[in-house]
Amino acid sequence: MNSMRPIRNISELERAGLIDADQAISLEAVTERYAVALTPTVARLIDRTDPADPIARQFLPDMAELAVTPEERADPIGDHAHSPVEGIVHRYPDRVLLKAVHVCPVYCRFCFRREMVGPQGLGTLDGEALDAAFAYIRGHSEIWEVILTGGDPLVLSPRRLEEILRQLADIDHVKIVRFHTRVPVVDPLRIDAALIAALKASGKTIYVALHANHPRELTSEARAACARLVDAGIVLISQSVLLKGVNDDPDVLATLMKAFVETRVKPYYLHHPDLAPGTSHFRLTIAEGQAIVSALRGRISGLCQPTYILDIPGGHGKADIGKSSVREVSEGCYSISDYRGGEHVYPPDP
Numbered sequence: 001m002n003s004m005r006p007i008r009n010i011s012e013l014e015r016a017g018l019i020d021a022d023q024a025i026s027l028e029a030v031t032e033r034y035a036v037a038l039t040p041t042v043a044r045l046i047d048r049t050d051p052a053d054p055i056a057r058q059f060l061p062d063m064a065e066l067a068v069t070p071e072e073r074a075d076p077i078g079d080h081a082h083s084p085v086e087g088i089v090h091r092y093p094d095r096v097l098l099k100a101v102h103v104c105p106v107y108c109r110f111c112f113r114r115e116m117v118g119p120q121g122l123g124t125l126d127g128e129a130l131d132a133a134f135a136y137i138r139g140h141s142e143i144w145e146v147i148l149t150g151g152d153p154l155v156l157s158p159r160r161l162e163e164i165l166r167q168l169a170d171i172d173h174v175k176i177v178r179f180h181t182r183v184p185v186v187d188p189l190r191i192d193a194a195l196i197a198a199l200k201a202s203g204k205t206i207y208v209a210l211h212a213n214h215p216r217e218l219t220s221e222a223r224a225a226c227a228r229l230v231d232a233g234i235v236l237i238s239q240s241v242l243l244k245g246v247n248d249d250p251d252v253l254a255t256l257m258k259a260f261v262e263t264r265v266k267p268y269y270l271h272h273p274d275l276a277p278g279t280s281h282f283r284l285t286i287a288e289g290q291a292i293v294s295a296l297r298g299r300i301s302g303l304c305q306p307t308y309i310l311d312i313p314g315g316h317g318k319a320d321i322g323k324s325s326v327r328e329v330s331e332g333c334y335s336i337s338d339y340r341g342g343e344h345v346y347p348p349d350p
């Protein structure tokens with residue numbers, strides 16, 4: 001039952017006891033469309049006795065993924081419209097995404113790039129494409145930050161990561177290199193001295209945005225992996241997706257955000273789920289999301305507050321959709337709501 005090897009298909013899921021034989025047959029239709037992978041760490045985290053386990057829900061394929069709703073789209077956040085060269089997405093003037101790989105150690109069932117990642121996805125940039133991507137960054141002096149995402153950039157070997165970072169080292173206007181990854185949580189032992197040395201090879205300021213959605217993901221091994229990164233001088237921030245049946249509960253989110261802060265990971269973004277195909281079973285309404293986020297305000301330290309974000313469909317970028325607590329009631333006069341819902345006039349009456 002205790003699978004020690006990576007799981008990458010239906011028969012391996014069945015062999016690991018994570019699905020039964022009947023499910024294996026019906027789920028074939030899901031896995032033909034969307035990639036499946038679990039690391040041994042994630043497989044061990046799943047509580048097989050709980051049919052609503054929030055870890056299982058994030059990683060085990062589900063028949064609900066076959067239901068595609070009319071508003072869903074293959075490229076929900078409009079990467080394609082802002083891609084000047086292969087592997088680069090340049091939506092905001094001062095920063096670009098560099099998508100060097102479209103492979104992940106785990107495939108999240110709600111993934112916003114699920115049509116681009118996996119063995120049938122966009123693949124890994126070859127040397128020529130990477131050179132073109134670096135030439136683009138070099139040629140645009142307004143690019144202050146390069147964000148390595150994908151896919152999960154930390155699936156690359158330390159040697160390949162170092163090659164990429166050495167290229168960035170030579171570009172003076174790039175000051176910040178950010179990695180978006182799930183690896184410290186889903187494969188914590190991969191965060192070793194060689195990988196950390198590679199991450200630091202550019203001499204730039206390095207940020208790692210860690211993707212985790214449920215407090216149980218922050219095991220002692222995951223926390224130790226984060227500690228190795230922070231102790232090496234890398235700044236850690238969090239990103240989570242607000243997901244029905246995983247973390248759509250102020251208590252669960254509060255525990256998750258506190259676990260990040262305890263791990264020296266500063267909560268950064270809480271994403272409203274994107275309109276990726278076959279993910280409607282994960283989506284709540286924005287009003288439901290706002291109610292959950294408002295409930296965090298009074299409950300936990302300011303250190304623990306993430307920004308609630310929607311990536312506007314069509315490539316229009318991110319918007320802060322946390323409920324605004326300020327409302328102008330007359331010229332220069334505002335009504336401010338407190339975390340309990342009370343309303344206060346600002347400036348107050350003399």
Ligand SMILES: *Cc1c(COP(=O)(O)O)cnc(C)c1O
Pocket residue numbers: 077089090091092095096097147318
């Ligand atoms: C999300 C995203 C970023 C990063 O946005 P931040 O608000 O800086 O975290 C940059 N470029 C693109 C294309 C993005 O989708």
Ligand code: SF4
Pocket residue numbers: 103104106107108110111112113114117150151152182211
């Ligand atoms: S790790 Fe990120 S890119 Fe990979 S499947 Fe999960 S959400 Fe998608």
